[in-house]
Amino acid sequence: MSTITTLLGPAEIRELAERAGVRPTKQLGQNFVLDGGTVRKIVRQADVEPGDRVVEVGPGLGSLTLGLLEAAADVVAVEIDPTLARLLPTTVARHVPGLTVVAGADDEPVVLRDDAGRDRLTIVLADALDVRALPGPPPVALVANLPYNVSVPVLLTFLERFDSLERVLVMVQAEVADRLAAPPGSRTYGVPSAKAAWYASARRTATVGRSVFWPAPNVDSALVRFDRRAAPATDASREAVFAVVDAAFAQRRKMLRSALSALAGSSDLAVAALEAAGVDPQARGERVDIAGFARIAEQLRHLGPTSGRPGIVEP
Incomplete structure (x- = not known):
């Protein structure tokens, strides 16, 4: 079994970004997680088990990706930024011994495979909202630090398109987390709450401070857990x-x-x-x-x- 030597720390994250000429953009909602403790909290609260097929949206520089691999999950990472998608294989291969980069054709995902022939990381260059199928076995979990500007559409899209998802653990703006997990009758209950409830039960599990991100956002974040359940019994679509x-x-x-x-x-x-x-x-x-x-x-x-x-x- 491959093991992680270290997770990414603040100095390495900034060094990686500088080397690649990457500057986080508000347009893509990029805020990179600097803190390994936060990464492990996300993975732990998602109940990631060895061998789980996990989809991650917006892996960025790879902080959470490495945390998921550390838990022995097989990861499908969907990244919209070509520069970050090209950087990720090198970063992961440096931190996870025994992985070989298998480059596909221009329109095919890049795969990192272990010595036993197991695809540990598959990198899909795409807008998450356009993804209708994923390579490999169906994912059982979505675990992601979602870009703030598209967090709700991405969440609802993946719950709709991938009914294999048994659970979801996402980090979003605290205000959005409150709306997603709000019960009927509360002042924050609305369209996101009701639509998410079609697919799953939701609960806010933790608050995440601004200092664990680079750049630090102007708002606090939170983790929200979703557990798949049957849709309401109805003959309406x-x-x-x-x-x-x-x-x-x-x-x-x-x-x-x-x-x-x-x-x-x-x-x-x-x-x-x-x-x-x-x-x-x-x-x-x-x-x-x-x-x-x-x-x-x-x-x-x-x-x-x-x-x-x-x-x-x-x-």
Whole structure:
């Protein structure tokens, strides 16, 4: 089994970046983790086990990548920055003895393979939002320090496209973490909370201070853990349920009978659907859990044939 000699420290991270001419950019949401203790906390709270196939989005200079390899996981790293993607194999090979870099064709991933022929690290150069398939066995976990500017879209996209993901542990802005883990009825509950709940249960597990990053962000960060669960039982599609969620929060202070009137065809039809779903028409979206939104979508779907209105059109 390959072992890690050391994780990346502050001096080496800055040296790597300088040597490669890399300057973290706000455009790509790049904030590199300097602290090995934080890296190990992320890996530990993700319950990474030896042999797990883990996808990491935005590996950057490789801090978390090395932590995942230290835990004996096999990692698929999705990196949008070509310079960082080219730098990562050399960095990992220097820290993990016994790995050989296997370079693919221009459009194929770079693989680091151990002496037993096991692919320990596969580097995919791509925008995570465009990724629809990953090389190798399906991943069982997503573990990542997500770029701040795309954290929610990336999270929801991967939960949708990779149903093999049993658990997710991501580091995001503390404010975003609160929204993702918020229960119905709380002031931070909204579209991200409800949509994430379609796929998984969520909980915030730790706060991460600004000093562990380079450059230090202007906000605190937090770790959020997601555990996959079955979607609500409904004959409405996920797209239909999410359309109801979007409409319910488009104007947050509106009662549902008004917020859903356009989707239903009228306020009266919205009231009929809400009552049939067991939801108070005068409630607001922040009071409804994902199962409630699924029931509403189901009732709106049934409006179409009887009301002469489109209701929710299934894909």
